[in-house]
Amino acid sequence: MRLTETPVLTVRGLTVRYGDGCPACGTSLEKNRCTACGTVWALRNVSLELFPGEVLGIVGESGSGKSTLMKSLYFDLTPTEGTARLRDYRDGGASIWEASGAERRMIKNLLMGMVYQNPVLGLRMDFSAASNIAEKLIAAENRNAAKMTGRVTELLDAVEILTSRMGEAPKNFSGGMQQRVQISKALANNPALLLLDEVTTGLDLSVQAKVLDLIRKIKARYGVSILLVSHDLAVIRMLADRTIVMLDGQIVEIGLTDQILEDPQHPYTQQLVHSLI
Numbered sequence: 001m002r003l004t005e006t007p008v009l010t011v012r013g014l015t016v017r018y019g020d021g022c023p024a025c026g027t028s029l030e031k032n033r034c035t036a037c038g039t040v041w042a043l044r045n046v047s048l049e050l051f052p053g054e055v056l057g058i059v060g061e062s063g064s065g066k067s068t069l070m071k072s073l074y075f076d077l078t079p080t081e082g083t084a085r086l087r088d089y090r091d092g093g094a095s096i097w098e099a100s101g102a103e104r105r106m107i108k109n110l111l112m113g114m115v116y117q118n119p120v121l122g123l124r125m126d127f128s129a130a131s132n133i134a135e136k137l138i139a140a141e142n143r144n145a146a147k148m149t150g151r152v153t154e155l156l157d158a159v160e161i162l163t164s165r166m167g168e169a170p171k172n173f174s175g176g177m178q179q180r181v182q183i184s185k186a187l188a189n190n191p192a193l194l195l196l197d198e199v200t201t202g203l204d205l206s207v208q209a210k211v212l213d214l215i216r217k218i219k220a221r222y223g224v225s226i227l228l229v230s231h232d233l234a235v236i237r238m239l240a241d242r243t244i245v246m247l248d249g250q251i252v253e254i255g256l257t258d259q260i261l262e263d264p265q266h267p268y269t270q271q272l273v274h275s276l277i
């Protein structure tokens with residue numbers, strides 16, 4: 001992790017609101033919902049930086065806004081306010097949310113990769129594992145079949161899937177294998193940023209441990225920066241250099257993961273940490 005370098009990702013003032021809002025919203029929120037007008041503030045004024053080679057964990061209970069953050073970054077929803085700058089998009093000079101449709105496709109194909117909790121969202125289940133990865137390579141203008149086969153083989157090897165199975169469809173794979181294919185697809189074009197949204201949730205504990213171990217190896221091998229969302233502090237503890245704690249759409253604590261675990265400041269973080277012991 002290199003905290004002195006230019007961040008790979010800088011988010012400022014990200015707000016996602018469902019509803020029109022009202023003058024009372026500032027004082028009448030019950031959790032993230034305004035009792036006066038019913039508007040839900042899924043994210044409120046969220047700012048963060050992700051540095052080169054860093055794993056930044058985002059932890060919080062259900063409804064705290066974690067998925068909304070990931071969806072906003074991957075253009076799955078349009079934020080109400082805020083900016084997100086990627087170091088590699090227009091040299092950090094413009095927010096990705098101002099990008100055109102073609103630029104957004106380029107950003108998703110070349111600059112970031114996404115791994116969803118539900119592999120159905122990230123994979124074509126009926127296509128072969130190899131085709132899933134090749135689709136990403138083709139989207140990045142690769143045309144040379146031999147080179148693409150080489151890259152597919154390298155990626156499947158990196159996620160420890162036997163290349164003898166690359167012709168099989170992910171629907172025939174176990175949950176852990178599907179996540180591995182998703183990870184290899186997300187890495188296809190060497191993005192600087194990987195978004196991991198609850199990637200081990202729902203997997204058996206032993207499979208979870210293997211996927212987490214794989215993510216650690218991937219980070220070491222490719223030097224990719226990772227934004228890792230999980231409701232499970234144990235997962236965050238295993239992987240994240242720094243951690244952001246979210247509650248009701250807001251950041252309530254941010255710091256080095258070790259520090260947060262040893263000396264949590266916010267009552268909610270204290271509760272989370274104590275539940276780990």
Ligand SMILES: Nc1ncnc2c1ncn2[C@@H]1O[C@H](COP(=O)(O)OP(=O)(O)OP(=O)(O)O)[C@@H](O)[C@H]1O
Binds near residue numbers: 063064066067069
């Ligand atoms: N379309 C919508 N309309 C209204 N409220 C919404 C909508 N989508 C999400 N929300 C609300 O936004 C808040 C944040 O949801 P989000 O899915 O980001 O939380 P989360 O932390 O990812 O939770 P989980 O771990 O359960 O997925 C929640 O209160 C949710 O009910």
